Amino acid sequence: MWVLLRGGYPLRILLLLRGEWMGRRGLPRSLVPGSPRRRYRKEALPALEVPVLPVTATEIRQYLRAHAIPFQDGHSCLRAPSPFVKALQLKDQTGATASFSLFIDKTTGRFLCMTSLAEGSWEDFQASVEGRGDGAREGVLLGEAPEAEDSEEVRRIWDRAIPLWELPEPEEAQLARVMFGLTKVTDDALRRFSVRYLRPARSLVFPWLSPGGLGLRGLKLLSAEGHGDEVHYKETTIPRPGVYHNLFGLPLISRRDVEVVLTGRELDSLALNQSTGVPTLALPRGTACLPPALLPYLEQFRRIVLWLGDDLRSWEAAKLFARKLNPKRCSLVRPGDQQPRALEALNRGLNLSRILRTALPAWHKSIVSFRQLREEVLGELSNVEQAAGIRWNRFPDLNRLLKGHRKGELTVFTGPTGSGKTTFISEYALDLCTQGVNTLWGSFEISNVRLARVMLTQFAIGRLEEQLDKYDEWADRFEDLPLYFMTFHGQQSIRTVIDTMQHAVYVYDICHVVIDNLQFMMGHEQLSTDRIAAQDYIVGAFRKFATDNSCHVTLVIHPRKEDDDKELQTASIFGSAKASQEADNVLILQDRKLVTGPGKRYLQVSKNRFDGDVGVFPLEFNKSSLTFSIPPKSKARLKKVKDDNGLVTKKPSSGKKGAVPQNSETCLGQAHRPYQPDPSKPSR
Ligand SMILES: Nc1ncnc2c1ncn2[C@@H]1O[C@H](COP(=O)(O)OP(=O)(O)OP(=O)(O)O)[C@@H](O)[C@H]1O
Structure with a gap:
């Protein structure tokens, strides 16, 4: 988690939280050889x-x-x-x-x-x-980072790992090959890419070698676990993911190579290189990001093909990465049934060279015909679930209404003063962030330290004050989330904020920006007409940013002053109708009127451009974990809403889940177990 400071200088927010900047093993960060x-x-x-x-x-x-x-x-x-x-x-x-x-x-x-x-x-x-x-x-440069624990660990693991074909038991070697899908990968390919196997961890080991292939900078361990018919893979990197900048395969690239294929995983690179002979490189963190620090290594290529994976997320990532690499030199392999990831294509006996030849140019002219779009439309139609975006783990009812969190959309969020907007939106964003959505926070009202504290409590689902001995464990895992904060506080110009967002999209591949709240960009205009015009301009700027950068923007806007005994509606959002017109989604945190007990809130989805489903569902606040979860025993029920003006009928539903009619207004409640992060999982 980084704080964006002047000129993009990053500082760990833990510095602020703990009073000093310490690495995960208690070493000062400067002594941890994160980057070699x-x-x-x-x-x-x-x-x-x-x-x-x-x-x-x-x-x-x-x-x-x-x-x-x-x-x-x-x-x-x-x-x-x-x-x-x-x-x-x-x-x-x-x-x-x-x-x-x-x-x-x-x-x-x-x-x-x-x-x-x-x-x-x-x-x-x-x-x-x-x-x-x-x-x-x-003429003095700072020297190499001093030798420390990480490099010793890297060396120790590397020395204990052996090539697969040197495993003493043939059954063990065969099992490893099956688990990692390597039955068609040759020993020669594994040797060329210097892949080894670590027996005690049952993991493949991919080295991060210096250019020239001499020094060892780090490594990635890939383990496979069988779950019924499925195999789950886990990756662990040393150094930690944020500074693991290995373009796997780089030592095999010659200075004269002018074309390369980028893959999302090491084994795909291997398979592709083995079967086509083309130069290949694997990105260090798959579809999660393309750190600009890698761009110099890719400058020599006149043509780059991105073949990142087999799902819509890989396709979207490929399009975003192509922008960074310069789309004019990029082509993209579209995921599809006959175009799976490269290792699978090899295992299925598909012709990988032919798949490469079908790669589509990333460069679009300003005007396109349907012919150029038809494949893209087909991709969306055949992956309806993925096209609906990333689903929340903690808010199943939000999934039922909004279907998911999609790139390029603008969500406007409002609610009465002090009703818990920041607290809710923090958990809503955290949920997505734990699923790999790179998130940037602009918290203008409360300090980053306070916000991080709320988020960490929500992440741990409990008060950390009472278990300080667990602080480091949670903080280490929290630190590995792709979460960044702007350091603005108080009034800011919209230009500066948009510039910072643009910078963060480029450097950290941000896909979700949360702005809390818009009033802090409105300047000091006194006249209400000026304020409304200023707000319209700002909403327009965020809308454009979301579309241009394929980045979701969630914008908190205060409501206009209304009678205390009235429900908020879309029209209660401060300003003209521009905010709700421009927004793809409008969410309202309702308190009081619909509510019987203290702490209870309702979340109303009052606009949903994706498929029109709108409705309202209850949230229950848990004061110790600062989370909103649905009461476990509440039964699903339907509330029909005539229009924006309030509830008119309530009736019990059949309790069927998932049958939300188009353009319906529903109120759902269901048994819900709050999301529990699995502490055994390696953080990535
Ligand atoms: N449902 C709730 N019941 C009781 N307290 C809550 C609830 N939700 C949040 N809080 C607490 O209320 C306080 C204010 O919450 P928060 O800052 O999230 O509100 P807000 O709507 O963002 O406020 P503002 O209008 O000032 O922006 C916090 O201390 C939070 O822990």
Whole structure:
């Protein structure tokens, strides 16, 4: 979990929570060899609350020209001679390309020197060019991260792991091959990719090797467990997932390769390379993200095919990653029955080269015909459940009404002052985040520390104050969630907020942004007409952001002042009708009127653009875990609502689940066990 600070500097929020920044094993983070790269950093990183506007590619080019630094324009980076390469190293290199070993990310300005492995922010680079009182002026780089526990662990595991064909028992080798689907993968392919097997953990081990294949930077363990007819796979990385930047297969790539296929898993890369001979690389965290730190390694390719997996989520991830890589050089393999993931295709005897040839260009012109869309429409029709989005674990009734959480939508959420909006939306977002939805929070009203505390309590489903001995265990697992916070507090300009969101989408592949709440971007306009116009503009900006970035935005808006004894309705949202018109979903947290006991609330879905189902269901607040769960004994019941103005009829339902009619207004309640994270699961 990162806090976005100035220029994208990340700081662990645990620093704020615990008063210092400690790694998972109690070592100060600086001693944990998360990233094996050398860090080039100024002495003290400014932790300003006011973010600086992100740099643009034009500004980077202008700066380089103004300082007479030659550069080449690449797909996602600019290449320049590296000021971090010593004269001696340069002498060893041949040709202009080799000396242009500094890659500057065109979107963020972050740099990586491929020769010295120095890296840093755009500000760091400028400081080094201008010789502003730090290491670079004296030509000194910070050294390699000191040896510590992680690297010893990596070495120990690696030394104990052996190639599959060296297993003493043939039955054990055969079982491992069956469990991992490797019956058609040759020993030669496993040898080339240096895959080993760790007997005590019954896991395959994929190494993270330095370019050149010499040093060992980390590794990934893949274990398989049989559950009835199904096999469940678990991945564990060292170092932790957030800094595991292994492009698996990189040492096998030659400088002359101009095409590559990116896969979501290591074994798919292996299968594909074995059967087609094309260069392949596996992304470190599959469809979860494409960290910009990997982009320099992909600059040399004129064509990149993304074949990430066999579901709609892989397809969506491929489209998003193609944007980062420059869509003009990307093609995508569409998941389908005859186009499963590569390992499965090999096992089923399909022709992998033919599948690769069917890859579709990622580049769309502004105007398309149905011919170009028909495959995409078919994909949605044949994967109706996946097209409906990610389902909540904790809110089954929300699934029944909204069907799921989809990319690119705008959800407007309102409720009376102090009714628990932040508390509810925190759990709603956390639920998705624990399922791998990369989430960015903009909490303008309550501090990130307080918000993180609420979330951590909801995550642990209990008061941590009373079990501080468990704090580290929960905090470690919470830390591995793809959860990020903006550091804004109080009034902010919409431009700054949107810029930060844009940056986070690029760097962390954010798919869900929560803004709590819109009133903090409205400035200080006194006249109500100005305020309404300002709100309309802001809602429009979030709508556009959601669509343009395929990112879901959940926007909390205060209601207008109304009589205390009236229910809120869509029209109660502050401002003009713009917010509800632009929104795909409108959610209202209702208190009091529909409620009998203290702490009880109802959640009303009053707009659902996806399939029209609207309705209301009860929520019960649990004060110790700060969670909203449905009372276990309440029976399903239906409440029909005539229109926005309130409930008119109540009648018991047959209790059938899932039979929600189109455009119906339903009120559901059902036995519900709150989501329990499985502490035995490795966090990913
Ligand atoms: N259903 C509930 N019953 C009782 N207390 C609740 C309930 N929901 C939340 N709370 C508590 O009420 C307080 C305010 O909750 P929260 O900040 O989520 O409300 P809010 O609607 O976001 O407030 P605001 O209108 O100021 O933005 C918190 O201390 C929270 O723990």
